[in-house]
Amino acid sequence: MDSIIVTGNGPLNGSIPIAGAKNACLTLMPATLLSDEPLTLTNAPRLSDIKTMSLLLQSLGAEVTSLQAGKVLALSSHNLTSSHADYEIVRKMRASNLVLGPLLARTGHAEVSLPGGCAIGARPMDLHIFGLEKLGAEIELREGYLHAKAPKGLKGAVIELAFASVGATENILMASTLAKGTTVIKNAAREPEIVDLADCLRGMGAQIEGDGTSTITIQGVDRLGGATHPVVTDRIELGTYMLAPAICGGEVLLEGGRLDLVRSFVEKLDAAGIGVTETPQGLVVKNRGDRVKAVDVTTEPFPGFPTDLQAQMMALLCTADGTSVLEEKIFENRFMHAPELTRMGAQIEVHGGTATVTGVERLKGAPVMATDLRASVSLILAGLAAEGETIVNRVYHLDRGYERVEEKLGNVGAKIERVKGQ
Ligand code: UD1
Numbered sequence: 001m002d003s004i005i006v007t008g009n010g011p012l013n014g015s016i017p018i019a020g021a022k023n024a025c026l027t028l029m030p031a032t033l034l035s036d037e038p039l040t041l042t043n044a045p046r047l048s049d050i051k052t053m054s055l056l057l058q059s060l061g062a063e064v065t066s067l068q069a070g071k072v073l074a075l076s077s078h079n080l081t082s083s084h085a086d087y088e089i090v091r092k093m094r095a096s097n098l099v100l101g102p103l104l105a106r107t108g109h110a111e112v113s114l115p116g117g118c119a120i121g122a123r124p125m126d127l128h129i130f131g132l133e134k135l136g137a138e139i140e141l142r143e144g145y146l147h148a149k150a151p152k153g154l155k156g157a158v159i160e161l162a163f164a165s166v167g168a169t170e171n172i173l174m175a176s177t178l179a180k181g182t183t184v185i186k187n188a189a190r191e192p193e194i195v196d197l198a199d200c201l202r203g204m205g206a207q208i209e210g211d212g213t214s215t216i217t218i219q220g221v222d223r224l225g226g227a228t229h230p231v232v233t234d235r236i237e238l239g240t241y242m243l244a245p246a247i248c249g250g251e252v253l254l255e256g257g258r259l260d261l262v263r264s265f266v267e268k269l270d271a272a273g274i275g276v277t278e279t280p281q282g283l284v285v286k287n288r289g290d291r292v293k294a295v296d297v298t299t300e301p302f303p304g305f306p307t308d309l310q311a312q313m314m315a316l317l318c319t320a321d322g323t324s325v326l327e328e329k330i331f332e333n334r335f336m337h338a339p340e341l342t343r344m345g346a347q348i349e350v351h352g353g354t355a356t357v358t359g360v361e362r363l364k365g366a367p368v369m370a371t372d373l374r375a376s377v378s379l380i381l382a383g384l385a386a387e388g389e390t391i392v393n394r395v396y397h398l399d400r401g402y403e404r405v406e407e408k409l410g411n412v413g414a415k416i417e418r419v420k421g422q
Contacts (some may be wrong), residue, residue, distance in 0.1 A: 001421040002399075004392045004406065006383030006414070008365065011250030011289065014412040016241045018256045018282070019045040020231030022401050024193040025073075026095040027170045028200050028231060029053045032062055032075035033102035034174060035204055037226030039075045044231055046070040049093055049400045056089045056096050060103070080107060087113035087144060093400070094167075097125060100148060101171035104137055105178040109149040114141075127161055127168035134159045135172070135179050156181030156220055164189040164214070164301045170197055177206040179220040188216045191302040192261055196232040203227035235261035237402060239309040240377050242285045244409060246274045247316050247385040249289035252412050257283035264305045268313065271295045272320065294322030294359055299329050311337045311378035318346040319385060320359035328353045337375035340368040344379075344386055365390040373397045380405065384414055 020043035030053070032039040044050060046069070054064040054073075061081030065074040083103050090096035090113040103110035114125065129139050129146070135154040140147045156179045159172060169189040174197070176183035188194070190212055198211035204227045207219035238257045245252040246269060259266060259278045266276050269285075272292040277284045294317060299307040307330035317324040318341055328334045335355050338348045343366045347358040365388035370376030376398040383390030392398075395418075398405060406416050 001394050001396055003419045003421065004380060004395050004398070004416060005419060006380055006390045006392065006416045008248070008384055008386045008388065009413075009415045010248065012245050012248050012252055012409075012412040012414055013250045015253035015255050016408045016412060018238045018241065018254055019043075019234050019403055021045070021193055021196070021234035021236070022047055022049055023095070023166075023236070024196040025050055025231045026053055027098050027193060027197050028229065029057060029064075029073065029075060030098045030102050031174060031197065031200055031204070032057065032077045033060070033080070033099060033106055034178060035224040035226060036078040039204070039226055040228040041073045041075070042071065042228065042230045044071055044073045045234060046403045047400060049095065052089060052093045053095065056085060056099060059086060059089060060099065077106075083107050083110045085110070085112040090115050097128065097167060098170055100128060100146065101132060101175035104132060104148050104150055105154055105175040108151060108153065110146075112146050112148070114144055114146065127163065127165045128171045131159045131161065131168055131172035131185070132175060135175055135183065154179035156183040156218070158184045158186065160186040161188065163187070166191050166193065169194055169216070173197060173208070173216060173218065174201070176218040176220060177201055177208070177224060179218075181220055183218040183220065185216040185218075187214055189301060190214060192232055192235060200227060200229040203229055233258060233261060236306065236308040236374075238262055238283070239265050239306070240312050240381070240402070241408065242269065242276065242283065243312050243316050243381050244384060244412070244414070245285045246272070246287050246292065247319070247381055249287045250413070251284065251286045253279070253282055253284050255282040259283065264303055265309055268295050268297055268305060272316065292316060292320045294320040294324040296325045298327040301330070307331060307334065308374050310334065311374040312381055314338070314348070314355065314357060315341065315378040315382040317357045318348070318359065318363055318382060319361065320357070322359055324357045324359070326355045326357065328355070336371040337378045340371070340375070340379055341382055343368055344382055344390065346382070362387055364388060367391040367393060370394045370397055373401045377402060377405070380409070380416070384409070
């Protein structure tokens with residue numbers, strides 16, 4: 001397995017292009033299953049999770065062609081051959097469960113293995129099942145697979161989610177576009193990736209209103225057509241790279257970055273003393289080298305502070321002046337980066353879903369282990385500011401969510417290299 005070696009070497013300056021959102025692309029791709037006409041996604045990120053989703057869709061009979069070095073994905077599901085999403089693919093990535101709703105809506109049945117994904121908590125699928133059952137599906141769990149069928153087709157319903165789950169909202173949204181009548185999703189997730197999915201589905205002919213709010217209303221249609229859709233900017237990649245100059249000092253332009261995607265995160269950066277400016281080219285982050293101030297952070301569904309930036313924010317707060325309290329409210333086991341940061345000299349105490357970070361003047365490089373996707377990149381960020389060399393081992397999770405991380409950080413002056421594993 002590859003490792004990444006980072007050596008802390010001072011301020012970063014220049015610009016970093018931000019890719020299309022992994023999490024948007026992973027829900028836009030299965031939308032192809034809803035139609036027999038082509039779906040073209042532009043601004044796609046080049047990541048291993050996208051390859052996993054391509055393999056899954058291909059195993060169902062969809063065609064997935066990667067164009068322009070992976071930046072454009074041409075998808076077609078005119079000839080679906082299977083409704084079976086196999087464990088061998090699904091276990092690699094939880095987002096595989098996003099084929100369930102569209103397969104069911106288009107073909108009337110689906111067998112989808114329960115997923116794996118990051119080791120950050122139990123991550124059940126009860127809300128997906130609840131919503132699809134409300135639409136009239138019959139779903140049973142047998143031998144690790146959800147067996148879903150809708151022999152008489154899906155029927156619109158009012159569905160109130162107990163929690164604003166992103167994946168459940170996406171699955172129900174996709175399925176209900178082809179259901180008979182009106183569906184109302186209450187307490188729907190409001191993430192920008194949901195809005196992006198709704199935009200794409202509208203382009204395919206779906207009738208959707210209210211995305212981006214807690215109540216989404218869908219008027220079912222008989223069929224969906226094709227569309228070409230640009231994937232929204234990756235707000236998590238954006239936030240991650242915004243933290244690089246925040247941690248090391250310097251001035252970096254995040255190309256394509258938009259304030260509306262990261263507002264709650266920017267509020268916390270502001271409180272920590274980091275300046276962020278929006279320009280037509282993107283967001284500019286500047287830190288003259290002053291030590292940041294401690295801030296408290298609580299993760300919440302959008303528009304709150306994203307759980308997917310908690311680990312990276314912790315890396316920043318490790319060297320803040322004062323004590324910060326981070327509360328993780330979305331996943332129950334998402335502080336696995338804390339013991340690794342502690343190996344670099346950070347002072348962190350974890351009790352349940354709360355981490356208390358007492359800032360130290362400087363971290364020290366150390367060999368550390370990447371435990372999940374966002375934890376991996378938090379260790380790289382910490383390494384950028386640490387004294388000496390940090391070796392981040394087992395970085396395969398990183399490649400699931402960040403394209404060319406060494407190149408992007410290297411181009412703004414970071415000393416970072418990948419060492420190929422066996
Ligand atoms: C998506 C993102 C992930 C992000 C998360 C929260 C993708 C591919 N992944 O994941 O990066 O961290 O949103 O912003 O878009 N839950 C249930 N029952 C369910 C579904 C979820 O209890 O049926 C719980 C989960 O265990 C978790 C919480 O709800 O504790 C959030 O999950 P959810 O919003 O569904 O996240 P994902 O869609 O899996």
